[in-house]
Amino acid sequence: MQQTYQTLLDSNQHHSLTNDEIVSMLIQGEWEDRENRKINRYLKAARFRYQANIEEIDFTASRGLDKTQLLRLADCSFIKNKQNILITGPTGVWKSYLASALGHQACIQGFRTLYFNTQKLFPQLIMSKADGSYQKQVNKIEKHDLLILDDFGLQPLDNKTRMMLMEIIEDRHSRKSTIISSQLPVAKWHEVIGDSTVADAILDRMVHSAQRLELKGQSLRKSK
Structure with a gap:
């Protein structure tokens, strides 16, 4: 969520978004990050040839x-x-x-x-x-x-x-x-x-x- 928020600040997108939209983007960013980390864990644990x-x-x-x-x-x-x-x-x-x-x-x-x-x-x-x-x-x-x-x-x-x-x-x-x-x-x-x-x-x-x-x-x- 912190990374998503920093991206919004760096791009100045936060000025054109409502509070609800910002919160939604933060939650989406957190969810995607957790999913990516889970996939990487699964791939590493699988030990594919x-x-x-x-x-x-x-x-x-x-x-x-x-x-x-x-x-x-x-x-x-x-x-x-x-x-x-x-x-x-x-x-x-x-x-x-x-x-x-x-x-x-x-x-x-x-x-x-x-x-x-x-x-x-x-x-x-x-x-x-x-x-x-x-x-x-x-x-x-x-x-x-x-x-x-x-x-x-x-x-x-x-x-x-x-x-x-x-x-x-x-x-x-x-x-x-x-x-x-x-x-x-x-x-x-x-x-x-x-x-x-x-x-x-x-x-x-x-x-x-x-x-x-x-x-x-x-x-x-x-x-x-």
């Missing part, structure tokens, strides 16, 4: 990306509807960038978001069991409106990581949204997860009513 924006996505590359579908997802109604998004495709087609861009959009719209590379998440959780902070970490993941699990399925899951994934997915099922990106098509996730009973339970919760972005084509990194 890429500083990605929907506006910077290249739709001209031939990779099967539906612009209409992506822009529809950018309104974040999938988070309000507690839906998941599954992004699959070969390496280099910007799966991680798309996931980060949707996460960035979620932060802007006031949704608390958390990003993890799946290959780093499970070792962190295993270490947290050793120091007694595991449940705290799992509860933290559960509370976020949007969870992004990037690079899922690069390695088969063992029993520990399989049960950790089950717990995370179960906590979020029908309550929160999750974005999962993977080089493997969804049809091969069952094999990566392992134990058929647990895999069935996880996939039923992850895939049910999920929206999919199935990308294709050659690596954009290679073309560049």
